[in-house]
Amino acid sequence: GAVVSQHPSWxxxxxxxxxxxxxxxxxxxxxxMFWYRQFPKQSxxxxxxxxxxxKATYEQGVEKDKFLINHASLTLSTLTVTSAxxxxxxxxxxxxxxxxxxxxxPQHFGDGTRLSIL
Amino acid sequence: xxxxxxxxxxxxxxxxxxxxINCTYTATGYPSLFWYVQYPGEGxxxxxxxxxxxxxxxxxxxxxxxxxxxxxxHLEKGSVQVSDSAVYFCALSNYGGSQGxxxxxxxxxxxxxx
Numbered sequence: 028g029a030v031v032s033q034h035p036s037w038x039x040x041x042x043x044x045x046x047x048x049x050x051x052x053x054x055x056x057x058x059x060m061f062w063y064r065q066f067p068k069q070s071x072x073x074x075x076x077x078x079x080x081x082k083a084t085y086e087q088g089v090e091k092d093k094f095l096i097n098h099a100s101l102t103l104s105t106l107t108v109t110s111a112x113x114x115x116x117x118x119x120x121x122x123x124x125x126x127x128x129x130x131x132x133p134q135h136f137g138d139g140t141r142l143s144i145l
Numbered sequence: 146x147x148x149x150x151x152x153x154x155x156x157x158x159x160x161x162x163x164x165x166i167n168c169t170y171t172a173t174g175y176p177s178l179f180w181y182v183q184y185p186g187e188g189x190x191x192x193x194x195x196x197x198x199x200x201x202x203x204x205x206x207x208x209x210x211x212x213x214x215x216x217x218x219h220l221e222k223g224s225v226q227v228s229d230s231a232v233y234f235c236a237l238s239n240y241g242g243s244q245g246x247x248x249x250x251x252x253x254x255x256x257x258x259x
Contacts, residue, residue, distance in 0.1 A: 033188070061246075070234065070251040071189075120188050122247075133177070133238040133247055138188040 029055050031123050033137030041145055042113060048106045048140045050121030057123035060104040061134060062096060065118040077104045111144045118142075147172045151235045151250035158225055158257050166220040166253045168209075168235035176237040178202075178211055178218040179247070183232045192220075192233070225257045 030053040038046055050060055058079045063071040075085045075096050083096035093115075098104040104123075108115050118141055122134035152167040170178065177196045181189040193202030198213035209220045218235060235250040 068254070070249050073246075076246070122189075133179075136181075136189040139186075141186070 029123075029125050029135040031121065031135045031137040033121050033140055035140060036138060037141045037143075039143045039145065040111065043110055046108045046111055046142060048108075048119055048121070048142075050104045050106070050123065050137055052102045052123040052125075052135070055123075055125045055135075056101040057125060058101060059124045060098060061122045061124075062094075062104075062106050063120045063122070065120060065139075071120060074106075108142065111142070113144045116142055116144045147176070147237060147239060147248050149235050149237055149248055149250040151233075151253055153251070153253065154232075155254040155256055158255070160227055160257055160259050161224045162257075164220070164222040164225045164229075164255065166233055166235075166255070168218045168220065168250060170216050170218065170235075170237050172216075172237055172239055174239055176239045178209070179236045179238065180207070180209055180218070180220050181234040181236060181249075183234065183252070185231070189234065225255070227257045227259050230255055230257045 032051045032053055034049045060077040062074045064074050065071050073086050074089045075083045077083045077096045077098040079098045079101050085091045095107040118139050120139040122136045124134055148171045150169050179194045180192040182192045183189050193204040195202040195211035198211055201210045207222045209218050232252045232254045234252045236247045238247050
């Protein structure tokens with residue numbers, strides 16, 4: 028089945044640093060990838076929709092300069108948390124939509140990245 | 146607009162008990178409905194789905210039936226196991242409008258005790 032790899036799975040860093048999270052579709056092409064944020068005991072909050080070769084579409088309330096998204100190829104999207112602070116600590120999950128099998132499942136999910144800012 | 150409402154947890158059951166997690170939705174058109182499961186520290190996995198009214202999705206002993214008349218998609222399992230402990234998310238997707246964007250419920254945490 029379709030596999031989405033997210034890396035790293037866990038990162039701890041100091042306040043003020045920037046952190047890059049990668050999301051790759053391993054066995055299919057994905058024109059669209061989604062980035063979610065999940066707070067403890069809460070649902071997934073869609074942050075942005077990333078389209079290959081164009082600018083990402085951010086949801087209301089999400090700072091585009093804080094959360095930089097790049098989708099340079101059909102298999103890779105990256106989320107960079109710039110100048111991270113403790114309040115950015117969270118679980119970030121990406122997903123990708125399979126062009127070939129759109130009707131089977133709308134999105135395939137990565138395993139998430141646990142980000143902890145000290 | 147489109148929305149999903151699911152019962153709040155946490156739900157705590159003993160092994161082999163019957164499970165029901167309620168989910169209702171509001172949507173325009175004819176959405177597809179999904180249940181996703183999230184095990185501790187992991188991302189989401191599709192558990193089951195239904196794409197039209199009266200469809201029943203099933204997987205790993207879990208079932209849910211797409212009820213258009215009650216706009217519901219309740220998740221059931223006849224006999225839960227400790228390994229079923231996870232957070233369960235009900236979701237809908239309206240392909241025609243949003244091209245596959247998912248709208249999630251808030252999630253229900255299930256804990257199964259031996």
